[in-house]
Amino acid sequence: MATFKEFRNNVKPNWCPGCGDFSVQAAIQRAAANVGLEPEQLAVISGIGCSGRISGYINAYGLHGIHGRSLPIAQGVKLANRELTVIASGGDGDGFAIGMGHTVHAIRRNLDVTYIVMDNQIYGLTKGQTSPRSAEGFKTKSTPEGSIESTLSPLEIALSAGATFVAQSFSSDLKQLTALIEAGLNHKGFSLINVFSPCVTFNKVNTYDWFKENIVNLEQFPDYDPSNRIAAMTKIMETNGMVTGLIYQNKERKSYEDLAVGFKQEALSKQDLKLSRQDFDKLLTEFK
Amino acid sequence: MISQLSWKIGGQQGEGVESTDRIFSTALNRLGYYLYGYRHFSSRIKGGHTNNKIRISTKPIRAISDDLDILVAFDQESIDLNAGELRPGGIVVADAKFSPTIPEGVQARLFAVPITAIAEELGTSLMKNMVASGASWGLLGLPMEVFNKAVEEEFGRKGPAIVEKNVEAVRRGAEFVLEQAGGPLDEFKLEDADGKQKLFMIGNEALALGSVAAGCRLMSAYPITPASEIMEYLIKKLPKFGGTVVQTEDEIAAVTMAIGANYAGVRTMTASAGPGLALMMEAIGLSGMTETPLVIVDTQRGGPSTGLPTKQEQSDINALIYGTHGEIPKLVVAPSTIEECFYDMIESFNIAEKYQIPVIIATDLQLSLGKQTSEALDYDKIVIERGKLITEELPPNEDNRLFKRYELTDDGISPRVLPGAKHGIHHVTGVEHDQEGRPSENALNREKMMDKRLGKIRDLRVTNAIKAIAPNENPDLLIIAMGSTGGTIEEARERLTAEGISTNHVMVRQMFPFPSEMLEPHLAAAKQIVVLENNATGQLANLIKQNIGYHDKIRNLLKYDGTPFLPSEIHKACKELI
Known part of the structure; x- marks a missing residue:
């Protein structure tokens, strides 16, 4: 059995000291070990941006692709080898701006992929422009007078797109975050975990202290039922999207790979490629 | 009678x-x-x-x-x-x-x-x-x-x-x-x-059938004319072989999903037409940079923009060769018959894995949608080659090193291992990287990696990279073309021959890397050359001029009204050129 240490490698992250992404990395490593994975059974697919580098900092298979496309790549990996555990990851710009189309459709498709978004409400790697998650009035290099676009609510969008697993956490709360990632990895279908992961360099508004003051932890509501979609939507709206915990889970809906007619239960990547002569002749008869 | x-x-x-x-x-x-x-x-x-x-x-x-x-x-x-x-x-x-x-x-x-x-x-x-x-x-x-x-x-x-x-x-x-x-x-x-x-099918069906024969088990695609028949065929067939077709939200998702699936070891394709290929260009660069096999079909139609979506054109060649930013190895192949659609598909999947590159198969609307008789397709010619893919268990890594997925080798092609393999962990990134796949901005490493990737395809030639019908030692006219026009040219040639005009005919099947050494002797032997294409700027003619020369001998015969050439049009134009 691998421990979280087996999921570490010797690459030094290029994140700023204090970046929230360090804890997300640690939480992924712990969760992977806790659910009983070996490093080679995990594939971490990431997008572009500061957080996109995360796939290179975890000892597992990993692909660091192009901006906004971690989800379709991750879905391709899962379709090719459903025996792998697949994590997709990236920032809020990656997932909710350039990649928003893929996010919504990955949610609808419900392939068994765990999507972890490191949400810092800003573009970090390009040195401080507004993101779809920035608050209205937020001043950045690209919005010197303050952002005039409304803030996107990924949790509401996920629910309305038919998500089967929606969670939110805060990178400082390693215990909650690890538990939620474990739950996501164990969920049979697509799971979205949005993680408040402060940018200490470019976002001086949404700081660690600010999050601590504003977060509403679901632990406060012992009667909360995460299988109730309406309650989930209400809670998100009531808390202005600041709720953390497992917000919604639908355990009934089957994953895409289980619904696709004829789709193999075993890893497709292990299949023999050669067609039999008999099968080939059968295919040809249609054209006669 | x-x-x-x-x-x-x-x-x-x-x-x-x-x-x-x-x-x-x-x-x-x-x-x-x-x-x-x-x-x-x-x-x-x-x-x-x-x-x-x-x-x-x-x-x-x-x-x-x-x-x-x-x-x-x-x-x-x-x-x-x-x-x-x-x-x-x-x-x-x-x-x-x-x-x-x-x-x-x-x-x-x-x-x-x-x-x-x-x-x-x-x-x-x-x-x-x-x-x-x-x-x-x-x-x-x-x-x-x-x-x-x-x-x-x-x-x-x-x-x-x-x-x-x-x-x-x-x-x-x-x-x-x-x-x-x-x-x-x-x-x-x-x-x-x-x-x-006899077999009677459209080119898109021949391509789809070829992909099944090649071991393709996944397709991710977005509907578009004139490519959709490929996904429509495969969604009926792939589930019988354990696979499936995913209709994605757009062509960017289609191509990146195919990259993910190929990375994880399943032969996966996507297919589109010009507008979709334009959207895929960045991802094709990712495939080239990460040396991940990829097969894409471009069924060319009238461009630019929405252009003439249901009409014949061969105007994507420049885009397919030069479209991606930066410099990557790739193969662009253009089948010229329905049978080639089938066999090229199989060879393309093999080349994509052997050379670890993106392969683009460029047809045109008439080849993709024109229903026609095909010669018998030969089961014994279906060969699966996966190159340096390692399927046996690897020894443990020394000193906690990663698997050298991008190892520098004589032919530039590195051993490849699939996710899931024990002791095979390595990193894959579109950022310039070292032999283990880790990001690197080291100048020396950059040069070595560029040379490695680009060097892989230096001698890459598909079967019959050009297809020549050259009965004359020094023909009055050499007709060069690509795609669906070969049969029409042959009919025009019959008429020219009957009138005493000697002609040779070459179909160029490999657009990139350009098979200059194969084409050059034909150019040298001809008194005059006409390059026939369904576009307005003579993209194939320009490729020949750029790669080989003979600017003074080469003439264009261009048709870009959306309809295929007729034998009489080629006959008349060739006579006027002589």
Whole structure:
């Protein structure tokens, strides 16, 4: 059995000291070990941006692709080898701006992929422009007078797109975050975990202290039922999207790979490629 | 007795033109005739003139004809638009309902058949296509039972009553016209075909079939004309082999999903046309940079922008070669026949894995959608080659190092291991990286990695990278082309040869890397060269000039009105050039 240490490698992250992404990395490593994975059974697919580098900092298979496309790549990996555990990851710009189309459709498709978004409400790697998650009035290099676009609510969008697993956490709360990632990895279908992961360099508004003051932890509501979609939507709206915990889970809906007619239960990547002569002749008869 | 004939059916889109054509040609295929089809259609579902033309021959043919023998018309517009193509003495079979007339100056014989009236008498006007096709089949004097069998297959799933009604519609159509004509027309009596069972399909089906044979088990794609038939075929077939087709939200998702699946070890393709390929360009760079195999089909259509989405063009070549930013190794191959669509697909999957590169297969609309006779496809030629893919268990890594996925080797191609393999962990990134796949900005490493990747394809040549028909040592004219135009060029060449003009003919099948050394001797030997293409700027001619030279000898023959070349157009243009 691998421990979280087996999921570490010797690459030094290029994140700023204090970046929230360090804890997300640690939480992924712990969760992977806790659910009983070996490093080679995990594939971490990431997008572009500061957080996109995360796939290179975890000892597992990993692909660091192009901006906004971690989800379709991750879905391709899962379709090719459903025996792998697949994590997709990236920032809020990656997932909710350039990649928003893929996010919504990955949610609808419900392939068994765990999507972890490191949400810092800003573009970090390009040195401080507004993101779809920035608050209205937020001043950045690209919005010197303050952002005039409304803030996107990924949790509401996920629910309305038919998500089967929606969670939110805060990178400082390693215990909650690890538990939620474990739950996501164990969920049979697509799971979205949005993680408040402060940018200490470019976002001086949404700081660690600010999050601590504003977060509403679901632990406060012992009667909360995460299988109730309406309650989930209400809670998100009531808390202005600041709720953390497992917000919604639908355990009934089957994953895409289980619904696709004829789709193999075993890893497709292990299949023999050669067609039999008999099968080939059968295919040809249609054209006669 | 004649050895070949051209037949066309025209009407409003949604009126049954497609199904009539399908049944008519299926029956002819059963009789062993060689067929070559052309679809004229518009980007709408119902309404608007549409027509399908089939050339029927006792010998192999790979071109549409200049003229037309029989026109079946559901409306006057179909006659007005197409009668000009009829050869003197040709025939029009039209619905008596609209009191059809033959335009002035056209010498054709009209058979006004109460098509709608008969169909309605039998229960529904929907069957008018069966009445019409029965009438034209009857005039040809071909065996009725073969036609009825094709009708049965088309409507079989709707039950025996429907089949019977349609067979009756065919019979009534034939009966009416034969009474008018006094029996089958001798001048349209086709010689018997060889009776051998042939394959009859569109290029997109040949591509899709080739991909199944190549071991492709996943496809991710977004619908687009004229590529959609590939996904429509594969969604029917791949589940039988454990795989599936995912219809993605856009072409960017289609190509990146295919990259993910190929990375994880399943042969996966996507297919699109120009607009979709434009969206895929960044991801094609990721495939090149990460050395992840990828196979993409581009069924070229009229561009730019939405352009002419249902029309013939060959104008994506520059985009396919140069479209991606930065410099990557890739292969761009252009099949020139339906059989090549099948075999190129298999070879493309092999090359994508052996060289660990993106492969783009560029067809054109006429090759992708023109339904035609294919030679037998040979099972024994299906070979699967996966190159340096490691399937056996790896030894443990020393000193906690990663697997050297990008190891520098003599041929530039590194061993490849799939996610899931123990001791095979490595990193993959579109950022410049070292031999273990870790990001690196080291200048020396950058040079080595660029040289490694680009060096892989230096000597890459597909089977028959060019296809030459070169009977003359020093021809008056060398005709060079790509894609679906080869058969038409051959017909033009026959006429030129008969007039004493010697010609050679080369189809370029590999666009990148360019097979200069194979083409150069043909250029050197020719007195003049014409490069024939369906685009406005001479993209293939420019490739030849750029890679080889002979600027002074090369002339363009360009057609970009959306329709394929006719033999007569090539014949005339070549004569003018000499």
